[in-house]
Amino acid sequence: MNLTIQLFATLKDRAGERHIDVTVAEPATVADVLNTISAEYPALAPALPSSLVAVNRQFAEPTTRVDVGDEVALFPPVSGG
Amino acid sequence: MSHPTYFAVTTDTPDLNAVTALLKQPDVGAIITFTGSVRGATRRDGLPAQTLHLEYEAYARMAEEKMAQIAEEIWERWPLVKGIAIVQRVGTLQVGEMTTLVACAAGHRDQGAFEAARYGIDRLKQIVPVWKKEVGADHSVWIEGDYRPTSADNN
Numbered sequence: 001m002n003l004t005i006q007l008f009a010t011l012k013d014r015a016g017e018r019h020i021d022v023t024v025a026e027p028a029t030v031a032d033v034l035n036t037i038s039a040e041y042p043a044l045a046p047a048l049p050s051s052l053v054a055v056n057r058q059f060a061e062p063t064t065r066v067d068v069g070d071e072v073a074l075f076p077p078v079s080g081g
Numbered sequence: 082m083s084h085p086t087y088f089a090v091t092t093d094t095p096d097l098n099a100v101t102a103l104l105k106q107p108d109v110g111a112i113i114t115f116t117g118s119v120r121g122a123t124r125r126d127g128l129p130a131q132t133l134h135l136e137y138e139a140y141a142r143m144a145e146e147k148m149a150q151i152a153e154e155i156w157e158r159w160p161l162v163k164g165i166a167i168v169q170r171v172g173t174l175q176v177g178e179m180t181t182l183v184a185c186a187a188g189h190r191d192q193g194a195f196e197a198a199r200y201g202i203d204r205l206k207q208i209v210p211v212w213k214k215e216v217g218a219d220h221s222v223w224i225e226g227d228y229r230p231t232s233a234d235n236n
Contacts, residue, residue, distance in 0.1 A: 006135035008140055009212035010223045050225075055212070057143035058235040063094075073140055073210075080137070080169050080179050080211025081117050081202060 001026050001032065001068045007044075008075035011051060014043045024066070027052040027077065030055065044074075051076055084156075084186075088148035090141040090211070092172040095182040102187040104164035111190040113198040115183045121176040128224075129217020136221075137171040137180065140210035146168060147209045150236040151201055155185065158200065167201060169211050172192030178215075179224070181205065208234050220223040 006019050022036045030053050038045045053060045054073045066072060089095075092138055097114065109213050117136050121215050148167040164186040174180055183201035187194040205211075207228040214223045 006140070008148050008210065009138055009214075010225070012138075013223070052230060054140070054143055057140075059208075059230040059232055063231050064232070073143070075140065075210060076212065076223070077155045077209050077226040077229055078206070078208065078225045079213050080139070081208050 001028070003066065003070070005033070005037065006071070006073040008073065010076050011044060011047055011074050015041060016043075020044075023031070026068070028066045029062065030060045030064045030066060033066055034062070037074070047076075061064055062075055084162075086149070086152055087166040087168070088145045088152070089168045090139045090144045090171055091168065092170065095168040095170070095179055097182070099183050100166045100168070100182065104166060104184060106164065106186070108188055109163055109186045109199070110188050111192070111194050112184055112186045113190075113194040115181075116179050116201050117202070118179050119174050119176045121198040123215065126214055129220060130216060132176060133216050133218060134176065135174045136214040136216060137169070138212050139169060139171045139173060141171075144209045144211055147170070147198075148205070149226055151204045151208070151229045153205065153236060155197045155200060159187075159197045161188065161192035162194055162197045163188070165197070165201070167205065167209075169209060171211070 152165040166184040168182040169207040185194040
Protein backbone atom coordinates (compact mmCIF):
# COMPACT_ATOMS: atom_id res chain seq x y z
CA MET A 1 0.00 0.00 0.00
CA ASN A 2 1.03 3.61 -0.52
CA LEU A 3 1.29 5.88 2.48
CA THR A 4 1.91 9.60 2.71
CA ILE A 5 3.97 10.50 5.76
CA GLN A 6 3.64 14.03 7.11
CA LEU A 7 6.91 15.54 8.39
CA PHE A 8 7.42 18.31 10.94
CA ALA A 9 10.26 20.44 12.35
CA THR A 10 13.70 18.80 12.04
CA LEU A 11 12.28 15.92 9.99
CA LYS A 12 10.75 18.34 7.47
CA ASP A 13 14.05 20.24 7.23
CA ARG A 14 16.07 17.04 6.76
CA ALA A 15 13.83 15.83 3.96
CA GLY A 16 13.30 19.26 2.42
CA GLU A 17 9.64 18.23 2.06
CA ARG A 18 6.48 18.52 4.12
CA HIS A 19 5.57 14.93 3.28
CA ILE A 20 7.01 11.85 1.65
CA ASP A 21 5.41 8.83 0.03
CA VAL A 22 6.41 5.25 0.83
CA THR A 23 5.16 1.88 -0.29
CA VAL A 24 5.00 -0.93 2.28
CA ALA A 25 3.66 -4.47 2.12
CA GLU A 26 0.43 -5.23 3.98
CA PRO A 27 -0.09 -5.89 6.79
CA ALA A 28 2.31 -3.26 8.06
CA THR A 29 3.37 -1.90 11.43
CA VAL A 30 5.00 1.40 12.37
CA ALA A 31 8.32 -0.45 12.54
CA ASP A 32 7.87 -1.58 8.92
CA VAL A 33 7.14 1.98 7.83
CA LEU A 34 10.22 3.30 9.66
CA ASN A 35 12.44 0.62 8.10
CA THR A 36 11.21 1.62 4.65
CA ILE A 37 11.78 5.32 5.32
CA SER A 38 15.26 4.55 6.66
CA ALA A 39 16.17 2.68 3.47
CA GLU A 40 14.64 5.11 1.00
CA TYR A 41 15.36 8.45 2.66
CA PRO A 42 18.98 8.43 3.91
CA ALA A 43 18.66 12.07 5.01
CA LEU A 44 15.97 11.04 7.49
CA ALA A 45 17.59 7.84 8.75
CA PRO A 46 19.80 9.37 11.49
CA ALA A 47 16.80 11.15 13.02
CA LEU A 48 14.42 8.18 13.09
CA PRO A 49 15.52 6.56 16.39
CA SER A 50 14.61 9.70 18.34
CA SER A 51 11.49 10.53 16.33
CA LEU A 52 7.88 9.99 17.26
CA VAL A 53 5.20 8.52 15.03
CA ALA A 54 1.51 9.36 15.15
CA VAL A 55 -1.10 7.22 13.42
CA ASN A 56 -4.46 8.91 13.00
CA ARG A 57 -3.27 11.63 15.37
CA GLN A 58 -2.51 9.25 18.24
CA PHE A 59 0.97 8.38 19.50
CA ALA A 60 2.05 5.05 18.03
CA GLU A 61 4.38 2.24 19.10
CA PRO A 62 6.64 0.21 16.77
CA THR A 63 4.00 -2.53 16.90
CA THR A 64 1.09 -0.24 15.99
CA ARG A 65 -0.72 -1.45 12.87
CA VAL A 66 -0.83 0.87 9.84
CA ASP A 67 -3.63 0.44 7.31
CA VAL A 68 -4.53 1.95 3.95
CA GLY A 69 -5.82 5.49 4.37
CA ASP A 70 -4.29 5.99 7.82
CA GLU A 71 -2.90 9.45 8.61
CA VAL A 72 0.77 8.94 9.50
CA ALA A 73 3.06 11.67 10.84
CA LEU A 74 6.73 11.70 11.85
CA PHE A 75 8.18 14.33 14.17
CA PRO A 76 10.65 15.03 16.99
CA PRO A 77 9.66 15.23 20.67
CA VAL A 78 7.46 18.30 21.03
CA SER A 79 8.63 21.71 22.25
CA GLY A 80 5.57 23.95 22.32
CA GLY A 81 4.45 26.35 24.98
CA MET B 82 -19.37 17.83 30.37
CA SER B 83 -21.01 21.00 29.20
CA HIS B 84 -18.37 23.45 30.41
CA PRO B 85 -17.18 26.05 27.89
CA THR B 86 -13.97 25.11 26.12
CA TYR B 87 -11.67 26.73 23.60
CA PHE B 88 -8.78 24.86 22.00
CA ALA B 89 -6.85 26.60 19.24
CA VAL B 90 -3.66 26.62 17.21
CA THR B 91 -3.55 30.10 15.74
CA THR B 92 -1.35 32.78 14.23
CA ASP B 93 -3.39 35.45 16.05
CA THR B 94 -2.60 36.95 19.46
CA PRO B 95 -4.84 35.22 22.02
CA ASP B 96 -7.54 37.64 23.22
CA LEU B 97 -7.43 37.42 27.03
CA ASN B 98 -10.67 39.33 27.43
CA ALA B 99 -12.50 37.06 25.03
CA VAL B 100 -11.16 33.92 26.73
CA THR B 101 -12.13 35.26 30.16
CA ALA B 102 -15.61 36.17 28.92
CA LEU B 103 -16.05 32.68 27.49
CA LEU B 104 -15.09 30.99 30.77
CA LYS B 105 -16.96 33.41 33.06
CA GLN B 106 -20.20 31.51 33.49
CA PRO B 107 -22.58 32.48 36.34
CA ASP B 108 -21.22 29.70 38.59
CA VAL B 109 -17.56 30.72 38.04
CA GLY B 110 -15.78 32.78 40.69
CA ALA B 111 -12.13 32.07 39.84
CA ILE B 112 -10.22 31.96 36.58
CA ILE B 113 -6.51 31.10 36.56
CA THR B 114 -4.69 32.11 33.39
CA PHE B 115 -1.16 31.09 32.49
CA THR B 116 0.47 32.83 29.56
CA GLY B 117 3.86 32.08 28.08
CA SER B 118 5.90 34.60 26.12
CA VAL B 119 9.11 34.77 24.11
CA ARG B 120 12.24 35.30 26.22
CA GLY B 121 14.94 37.48 24.75
CA ALA B 122 17.83 35.81 26.53
CA THR B 123 18.53 32.11 27.10
CA ARG B 124 21.38 30.39 28.89
CA ARG B 125 21.60 26.90 27.46
CA ASP B 126 24.40 25.21 25.59
CA GLY B 127 24.06 25.26 21.84
CA LEU B 128 21.34 27.90 21.73
CA PRO B 129 21.73 31.45 20.52
CA ALA B 130 22.49 33.62 23.59
CA GLN B 131 20.18 36.32 22.28
CA THR B 132 16.97 35.14 20.70
CA LEU B 133 15.85 37.36 17.84
CA HIS B 134 12.54 35.56 17.47
CA LEU B 135 10.93 32.13 17.65
CA GLU B 136 9.33 30.23 14.82
CA TYR B 137 6.56 27.84 15.86
CA GLU B 138 5.19 25.03 13.78
CA ALA B 139 2.31 22.70 14.68
CA TYR B 140 0.54 19.57 13.53
CA ALA B 141 -2.60 21.58 14.00
CA ARG B 142 -5.36 19.01 13.88
CA MET B 143 -3.60 16.61 16.25
CA ALA B 144 -2.59 19.53 18.48
CA GLU B 145 -6.19 20.65 18.97
CA GLU B 146 -7.27 17.07 19.65
CA LYS B 147 -4.53 16.71 22.28
CA MET B 148 -5.63 19.99 23.88
CA ALA B 149 -9.13 18.52 24.22
CA GLN B 150 -7.56 15.38 25.72
CA ILE B 151 -5.67 17.51 28.27
CA ALA B 152 -8.97 19.10 29.30
CA GLU B 153 -10.46 15.64 29.85
CA GLU B 154 -7.42 14.71 31.96
CA ILE B 155 -7.88 17.89 34.01
CA TRP B 156 -11.56 17.15 34.68
CA GLU B 157 -10.63 13.62 35.80
CA ARG B 158 -8.12 15.00 38.30
CA TRP B 159 -9.96 18.17 39.41
CA PRO B 160 -13.66 17.50 38.89
CA LEU B 161 -14.65 20.92 40.22
CA VAL B 162 -12.81 22.71 37.42
CA LYS B 163 -15.26 24.08 34.86
CA GLY B 164 -14.33 25.84 31.61
CA ILE B 165 -10.89 25.33 30.06
CA ALA B 166 -9.10 27.25 27.29
CA ILE B 167 -5.81 26.18 25.72
CA VAL B 168 -4.19 28.20 22.92
CA GLN B 169 -0.88 27.76 21.11
CA ARG B 170 0.36 30.37 18.69
CA VAL B 171 2.31 29.42 15.59
CA GLY B 172 4.35 31.38 13.07
CA THR B 173 7.05 33.94 13.81
CA LEU B 174 6.84 35.37 17.32
CA GLN B 175 8.99 38.26 18.53
CA VAL B 176 10.53 38.71 21.98
CA GLY B 177 7.79 39.59 24.45
CA GLU B 178 4.92 38.22 22.39
CA MET B 179 2.47 35.76 23.96
CA THR B 180 3.09 32.23 22.73
CA THR B 181 0.62 30.16 24.70
CA LEU B 182 -2.33 30.47 27.03
CA VAL B 183 -3.91 28.00 29.47
CA ALA B 184 -6.94 29.17 31.45
CA CYS B 185 -9.03 27.15 33.92
CA ALA B 186 -12.21 28.28 35.64
CA ALA B 187 -13.80 27.09 38.89
CA GLY B 188 -16.40 28.20 41.37
CA HIS B 189 -13.77 29.10 43.97
CA ARG B 190 -10.00 29.54 43.96
CA ASP B 191 -9.45 26.42 46.11
CA GLN B 192 -11.20 24.03 43.72
CA GLY B 193 -8.19 23.00 41.68
CA ALA B 194 -7.95 25.70 39.03
CA PHE B 195 -4.38 26.71 39.99
CA GLU B 196 -3.20 23.09 39.86
CA ALA B 197 -5.17 22.46 36.68
CA ALA B 198 -3.58 25.39 34.83
CA ARG B 199 -0.12 24.19 35.89
CA TYR B 200 -0.95 20.67 34.75
CA GLY B 201 -2.31 22.04 31.48
CA ILE B 202 0.86 23.89 30.47
CA ASP B 203 3.11 21.04 31.64
CA ARG B 204 1.07 18.53 29.66
CA LEU B 205 0.96 20.78 26.58
CA LYS B 206 4.76 20.71 26.59
CA GLN B 207 4.65 16.90 26.68
CA ILE B 208 2.00 15.81 24.20
CA VAL B 209 0.76 18.67 22.00
CA PRO B 210 2.60 18.44 18.65
CA VAL B 211 4.14 21.89 18.39
CA TRP B 212 7.81 22.73 17.80
CA LYS B 213 9.77 25.93 18.19
CA LYS B 214 12.90 27.10 16.48
CA GLU B 215 15.04 29.68 18.27
CA VAL B 216 16.44 32.09 15.74
CA GLY B 217 19.56 34.01 16.80
CA ALA B 218 21.84 36.42 14.99
CA ASP B 219 24.19 33.77 13.64
CA HIS B 220 22.29 30.50 13.79
CA SER B 221 18.95 28.93 14.61
CA VAL B 222 18.09 25.75 16.49
CA TRP B 223 15.01 23.56 16.60
CA ILE B 224 14.19 22.79 20.23
CA GLU B 225 13.29 19.22 21.11
CA GLY B 226 11.43 18.31 24.27
CA ASP B 227 12.62 15.79 26.86
CA TYR B 228 9.38 13.83 27.02
CA ARG B 229 8.72 10.84 24.77
CA PRO B 230 4.98 10.22 24.54
CA THR B 231 3.81 6.64 24.13
CA SER B 232 0.44 5.09 23.39
CA ALA B 233 -0.22 5.46 27.14
CA ASP B 234 -0.44 9.21 26.45
CA ASN B 235 -3.46 8.76 24.17
CA ASN B 236 -6.98 9.19 25.41
